[in-house]
Amino acid sequence: MDYLQGLNQPQQDAVQHISGPLMIIAGAGSGKTRVLTYRTAHLIEKGVDPFQILLLTFTNKAAGEMRERIEKVIGNDAKNLWMGTFHSVFAKILRFDGKHLGYTSDFSIYDTDDSKSLIRSIVKERGLDDKIYKPNVVFNRISGAKNRLIGPDDYMNNPIISADDTAAKLPEMGKLYKIYATRCFQANAMDFDDLLFNTNLLFRDHPAVLDKYQRKFKYVMVDEFQDTNVSQYLIVKKLSDISRNLCVVGDDAQSIYAFRGASIDNILNLEKDYPNMTTIKLEQNYRSTQNIVEAANSIIAKNKNQLKKNVFTENEEGSLIELIKASSDNEEGRLVSTHIFESKMNLGLRNTDFAILYRTNAQSRTFEESLRKLNIKYRIIGGLSFYQRREIKDLLAYFRFVINQNDEEAFKRIINLPKRGIGDTTIAKITITAAEQQISVWEVVANIRQYQAGRFADTIEGFADLIKSFKIMVESQKKDAYEVASHIAKSSGLLRELHDDKTVEGLSRYENVQELLNSIKEFVDNPDTGTDEKNLATFLQNVSLMTTADEDDPDGDNDRVTMMTIHGAKGLEFNHVYVVGMEEDLFPSQMMLQSRADLEEERRLFYVAITRAEKKLMMSYAETRYQWGRLKPCEPSRFLDEIDPKYLQFAKNIRRAVEDTQRLPQGFVRMSNREQKMPDFNTPDTKTSVANLIRPSTSTRPAVTGSANTYKPSADFTPSDTKNLAEGDRVEHLKFGFGKVKKIDTNGTDRKAIIQFEGTIGEKTLLLSFAKLRIL
DNA sequence: GACGCTGGCGTTTTT
């Protein structure tokens, strides 16, 4: 047991604790991952079968990494551990045993978009006003109920909830919940909350099943316990009812998911439910400098609601926290990027040593721009992920529908894709028929003439045959997931449609679909991703339960600056950390304070941000920020006042960030006659410079950016814009280089220019609204 | 049913 050598006393105690309930309160940077790793290894060395250990982590990636580390200690046995997120582990269990609740093993998983779309349909069908019954609001209420284990019937019979709904002017909520649940069930689909809710039902109503898993999982461990909700807690509690070998690791000071039902009460409940529980506190921080640890302590001390602990470090004192004041959000981007650039030069650091953390995903844009100008590679975690893009979701919907033909939301997505002439009216008829007759959409589609003799019967029969042929291919098992997937992509016409779209945007869509197919190939070829079958259904499940941190870099170049929200940074550490956007209303978030009046959670979030830093921490705020095209004045965050000033210092020697030569090429213009607004301060600002005119879109941004291939058209393109460009003009395009305008095509709705480019690129038809052109 | 235009509205964080 060499691994005990490098551990301090409490860490050793935790590792060597074998039976009975155990709670580890682990301060930030106190080495909890090491403890969990070694404790698992230790259990196995003491003769526990890895099959009997269940380890629940916050991301699938964390599970994967921990599995690797455990493997290093105990070898191949680690493969047999059950590890993953709550959602992925219990989805797996529901695939086995969901039949007891009436689901087949092929059930679909609805993501938030699917859920909201279903709610929107239901609200419409019932003739309710969707301005009052906003899908968002309805969904949140349903989700909240499920997380408190309140089913639709309980919901309707609960006078307190009814009164609350009536007060909120949503008296139909109960009925909507009931219909929503029924429709999901009919579609053989579960949403994210259902995965936990149904696991609870399964364990509550089917003692034999519960018993099976209680015997299987003799040791249950939960990481990031402070972020579990009641539903999750009850699952682990039930599982460990017999063995009572429950081990949870968490830090109440880092609880940042109250908005989705996580509750510190779980920690208190645990003490009640397990009176003989051992509690171990890990208080020594190995990650950060003294200044950082103490500054973080000084912040979190303002919270009333917390467990007592004393986080300390024996690391060096380190430098002070630097504060950067910028005049605008764009200048903030420039200053931070320049600082990264100079730190790299002066200290010999790599891009991976840096992280930029912000409160909201939308803040990433200015940093993307400024980093790109300095040629610093970056990656963005979170935001709009690869798998949320339209073309990807479309193809995935095909897969979903082939595997589970009851999947109403997948059906709605693909029935008219590519265009088959089936409109909203026909789709609504089909889904309503299905709901009324209590049958699946497939039942209606496959026997369309029985239900509707309309003029679309032929088209729909054709569609049904197509799906049937795919289904046969999946079931024959002669072809692997990749072959099936690419067959579906081709035969559905999806790939062809994208291929025919010669716009820059269409091109990137096509590439994305190819990338998805590649990743399926990789999935099939990669030998060691657990013991599951390598079929399309497994791939789908992996994808739908992927956490944002799970997405990996597509290319081999991993030396990148990391940008993400503070929520996404949980559990990570970086040499240099920039916490940006330190402005009142943004952080702490105004929304948060309004809806929950809970400053303490925001403060914990701030605590999490600070404690990610190992050596250097910088914070920045802007005095003005662009919002909806307007400059908005900002106040510094109250959190800046809360830090003991002795840990703070204003950044000095920051040069004006970008030299003119490093700007994007001069002279590129947008083909628009719209006037540009000028900001009311004198620093040159990218908002009004050419950089802005060709800036990457926030919505089609790839998961990993830095390449210059995704730009989005302006939404406000008008016919007069084409006047700027004439046939015969010599132009330069940002991506394709120099060329000559052969023809301007103003027929139809798209205004296109056919341009002959020099070199091997050849002729391209460009939608003018993309405007990545410069007239020479 | 498809498509373009217009006006209203929005940004918290995530499985």
Place this chain on the structure above:
DNA sequence: CGCCAGCGTC
């Protein structure tokens, strides 16, 4: 500013 639902036209 940009998205998208809703409306009007073909």
